[in-house]
Amino acid sequence: MTDAPQGWTALVLAGQRPGVDRLAAHFGREAKALIPVAGEPMLARVVRALADAPQIARIIIMAQDASALVADPAVAKAAGDTRIDARRSGRTISGSVLDAVNDPAIGLPVLVTTADNVMLTPATVAEFLAAAGAGDVGVAMVERGNLERAVGSNRRTWLTFRDGAFTGANLFALTGTSAVNALRFWERVEQDRKSVPRLAAHFGPLLMVQLLLRRLTLADAIAAAGRKLGASAAPLLLSDGRMGVDVDKPEDHALAERLLADGRA
Template identity: 45%
Template sequence: MSGWTAIVLAGSRPGIDPFAAANGTDLKALIPVGGVPMVARPVAALLEAPEVATLRVLAQQPERIAAALPKDERLSVEISGATIASTIADLLTDPETRFPLLVTTADHALLTPAMIADFCARATGKDLAIGVVERAALMRRLPDSRRTWLKFRGGSYSGANLFAFGSKRAASAVALWRSVEQDRKKGWRVIAALGPVVLLGTFLRLLGLDAVLSRVGRRLGISIAKVELSDPIAAVDVDKPADLDLANRLIAERQ
């Protein structure tokens, strides 16, 4: 079967999740967003996207996640690893995995088929492509939105929770990701893990994001590219109460 294999990461961290508990559940992926479980929204967008051939949802409690999702022959709900990086590493080394992979998260509640089409069209052919949104674009649309921004020459970027893996070769990037996984919200620590030249170049604003990814790719022996999403809403995930309020408002506006 041709087309993308889409992966939705719907796992949870160990222990009590205060954000989930405040919204009547113990699993973040099941927090209601716009009247439906959060995870159901990116799943619906992916099932609607013609680029997606199969869809795999990965979670530590797959039976509970499956109960919140539609029945579709393209959709399976499976057990995940303990962390995001370990889960993706397992996917990349699994001989049954079909490439290319499109990876997103259960909290990408505002994902749309248009965003998926935009990302897939420009991610094709790379070992690893990373979806991003530039700060100025999001501020024009949502001036009060608060995101984690990484600053480079030519702009500041936030992740869009969209990743493309074109081949098993990207496993080297995932190994680097695993080394900084606990610090993924702390931009300077992530950049520091890429080496002193990248850290200094970014700190002094001597390097743009494309240059940084090119250097990292050469170091790892793979091709890496950013995909700057046309719709800045792609940067909005539902990670805290303010995000949930914003997502509910934007969904109401769409309807």
């Protein structure tokens, strides 16, 4: 594995599972990544935020048919930057990221985000990357009170620990070489991510019991999970509470449009 170009490579995960995506169909689109939010496809908005961040040296859009996404006029305008490329994704998310990291032309460090991470801004990218690097893997999180102060009471997937409740922000930093171990491990367990008993079989019952009984802080839990994955890992808390909002359902879309309209005002 060779060094990446000076700066970070950003991988934007823009694929979707086989079959009809319900949210895309709801908005009359074939691809979820092309659903417009505040008048702009989600993918174009995320790519523009990354392109405006000086820390990012390269942006790679990853999807089953990435070239078709880039051909969309609004995305093509954002993708006119020579730093932006498209790459066909593989069978699994973690496997696709692993393939990219193992590509000598890419390497580390890598920032990973998703096409529906529409609240992403260059300022958040800078904040996140400034905090990354202490371990092999950095995971962006938003504290519940911070999110609710920014957007109001909101239904999210909350992970509750001894020091509070948190939600993910679809932003990951892969910096150390052992991040490859984490990706290989997660590729094996990815299909079981929504089943607590199956995850327990991979991570071990002791860690799962500690998590269920809320005996660990967020940092302790991420570190312990990282050790199971064979890499050092740490949570990186973001100051922008809106970063806990992604677009998975129509009510998320309505909230994102309201937040973006408020931001313009």
